[in-house]
Amino acid sequence: MAFDANLVERVRELLVVHQPNVAEQKMMGGITFMVNDKMCVGVKNDDLMCRIHPNAYEQSLQRPACRPMTMGGKAMKGYVFIAPEGTASDEDLRFWVELALAFNPFAQASKKKKTA
Numbered sequence: 001m002a003f004d005a006n007l008v009e010r011v012r013e014l015l016v017v018h019q020p021n022v023a024e025q026k027m028m029g030g031i032t033f034m035v036n037d038k039m040c041v042g043v044k045n046d047d048l049m050c051r052i053h054p055n056a057y058e059q060s061l062q063r064p065a066c067r068p069m070t071m072g073g074k075a076m077k078g079y080v081f082i083a084p085e086g087t088a089s090d091e092d093l094r095f096w097v098e099l100a101l102a103f104n105p106f107a108q109a110s111k112k113k114k115t116a
Contacts, residue, residue: 003030003043007087011041011048014097038107041100047081050100051107054078056060061101078103 008031015022015033023034030044042049052060054077060066065086069079070095087093 002045004046004084007046007048007084007093008017010087010090010093011043011097014094015041018101035104036109038104038109040104040107041097044081046084048087050080050082051103052078052097052099053103053106054081056099056103064091072087 011025011033015035018035021036025032025034028042028044028049029044030040030042030049032049039051041051057077057080057115060080061068063082063086065083066080067083068075068077069081070076082096087096
């Protein structure tokens, strides 16, 4: 599993104020931060992944280093990746984390898998 440990630590520091409602999970080949049991932000390779309000999606794609998150060749509206140059400054990283946190109260939680 490859991810930028420094970026993970920077994200962790921004989310610490939300404890104990933050949990880390290994998923999608990286680290995902769950806030209130909902996917919020993550780090995969050197990229930051953010779950943002779908209404902010198109405008966010206009920001430097931001691109759609794709699965199976299909863009997932409301999910973006930000390349390292888009999170190099603390101000830029804070912008993305706060954007994801702003959507978190409105995001749908994933359905829990039933165990036998």
